[in-house]
Amino acid sequence: MGIEGPFWRAIAVFRIASVVYAAILLARAGGYGHPVAGWLVIVVMATWTAFTAAAYPSARASWPLLLADLAVTAGCLLSAPLVQDRAAISGGVMPITATWVAGPALAWGVARGRRAGAASAAILSAADLWLRGSQGMNFASLPVNGAVLLFLAGVVVGHVAQLAREAEELMRRAVQLEAAGRERERLARGIHDSVLQVLALVQRRGAEIGGEAAELGRLAGEQESALRALVQVPAPTDDLAEDGLTGQRGPRQRALRVPGKGGPADRVDLRDLLRPYGSARVTVSAPATPLFLSAGTAHEVGAAVGAALDNVSKHCAEGTRAWVFAEQDGEAVTVSVRDEGPGIPDGRLEQAAADGRMGVARSIRGRIADIGGTVEITSSHAGTEIELSVPADAGRWWRV
Template sequence: MTGIEDPFWRAVAVFRVASLAYAAVLLIRAGGYAHPVTGWLVIGVMALWTVATIFAYSVGELRGRPLLAADMLVTVGCLLATPAVQGAYQQGSLPITGTWMGGAVLAWGVYGGRRLGAVAALIVSLADLWLHGVPGGGFETLPINGTVLLFLAGVVVGHVARLAKKAEERMQQAIELEAAGRERERLARDIHDSVLQVLALVQRRGQEIGGEAAELGRLAGEQEAALRELVRLRPEASALGTADLCVLLHRYGSATVTVSAPATPLTLPAATAAEMAAAVGAALDNVARHCGARAPAWVFAEGDGGLVTVTVRDEGPGIAPGRLEEAAAAGRLGVAQSIRGRIADLGGTVTVISDPGRGTEIEMSVPAG
């Protein structure tokens, strides 16, 4: 499968070939410089390395820091061979490599982004500036314009290449999410045509028969509601590593648990959303344990002012003053760790409002960012 990076590597290959031809033309126009044989030897090395890198960078398994390091060593070596070819410099002349030395800078930028591209530009520029400062070189000014162009090439190409990589990753994730959504819809149709209809029939017939069958019918109704909610939900994680807390909370909906959440997503980092949903699950477990398995409970979720708040409320016997502290001292850490501990780790707060005989309300808030 062709990756989005491949066009960048092909562009670098074209640049190397064109720059190699330009360096050969310069050598011919200069009559071979002071040492023609040495000049053509350097051009030969550049040609061989151009062919090698065109092949190496086209193979994904070969792209890596060893190849980048070798590319830079060959480029700097050919660049520093300029005095052996040209002898004493003349004002305004190009090195034996011409613009070919920019190929390594472009390769580093495509591989590692703008920062690595800038590092490569710095290395080549320092070698070029040192070359122009060789004693007897005859330059009174240094080629600052060439240095600036190298930095611009490395940074701009690296930045664009990195953006292209991210775009490809997000596109792939979007394709996977779309495929997951289609599969979910297919399963939902199959489940609706079979399992949900059976559960609805069991619920209805159980209520008609009564007795123990009524209990089976009630359980079937709860499972039907939970299963309908499950097949309705969209995939949790987005392409940015976030999750919709509403999706996670709706999983707790049943015949006894009512979940009320906004129609718009409550987007949180995936890990934060998972921990907050786990804290809500712990609160609902406490309701079932202390109020009874059939006790009704309500879950309310909202986002406002940079906070996401979830409230779990029941109409049970309430919590006596000091009871939570006594439970924590006795080693029963359901509220202390499963709820308060989780939310505290997320940088949030937990407020417990309870009066004996009036139910309990647990409010959990975490930063939305």
């Protein structure tokens, strides 16, 4: 039944209340001119109301049911001359159906949209006006207020029902995106714990051994980067936000966002700061999910990564490949910068600090230490890896 269920229940309540109202009017008028016929029409209305209350939700408002509803309602409306005197009808007395006549307009609007609701209202309004005109009412004095209200009811209800269906579809897509994101994240974790680590080991060991093994290691490094990119889930885009979708967030969750940014108000997705470092010789790989850090922490990590890549440009041969890998492991966010250069000679960092060259000591170690993180540098003739680790102080969306 979906989102239409509440609409059908509301229409059923409206029809029941309208039948009761029509019966009260009939009783107060003493049965109109023909009491037996009047109560027979009321029975037909009550029976059809009970039938449609059960049929609409289960039959999903098929065209045969909609047309039958319109025909039965129009028939009850046009039976007014059998119940009421000609003078009463021509004098503007409400027909036997009273407000019950609006049921099909509401049903058509919910089932087929505002145009169908308007069409149904037009047919019923035309039947009402023809009835009054055929009973001697002057054309110039025909009441149109009821027709206008009926038309507006069909259009408005149809429009609201259409908006509700669109919202339901957006919610369904959001749930699918969230489920797909969770599955890809699960696969990414499994791949990281097995395949990616093996490929990284092959790349490192192949470079250390040299010869044909070095070429095998290089290919393993390329496949590691490609695989990381494959399991990465893009961050939510502005287009999705405009459609009511919010990436991997559930349909009932909202994140506090800065206009044009990808995270909560005082948080920054570290991936957005690392991606600009990507180039023909630098591969940037990030996990499937956002890596939110406080703005200050994220920018310091990004600057440290930039300093590490600057060192690759300065101290390695032109065209030396480098890789930047970012991930969240429990309560820490780790970023490693790996290159395939000649490595850092023993004592080189200490000598550079003594000579006043503080590229590593301040731009990397100092930055990370100031934000409560750690730096680990591993170097050999096969290359250098600088691993930055900082507390994951904002690794999840804020939900309100």
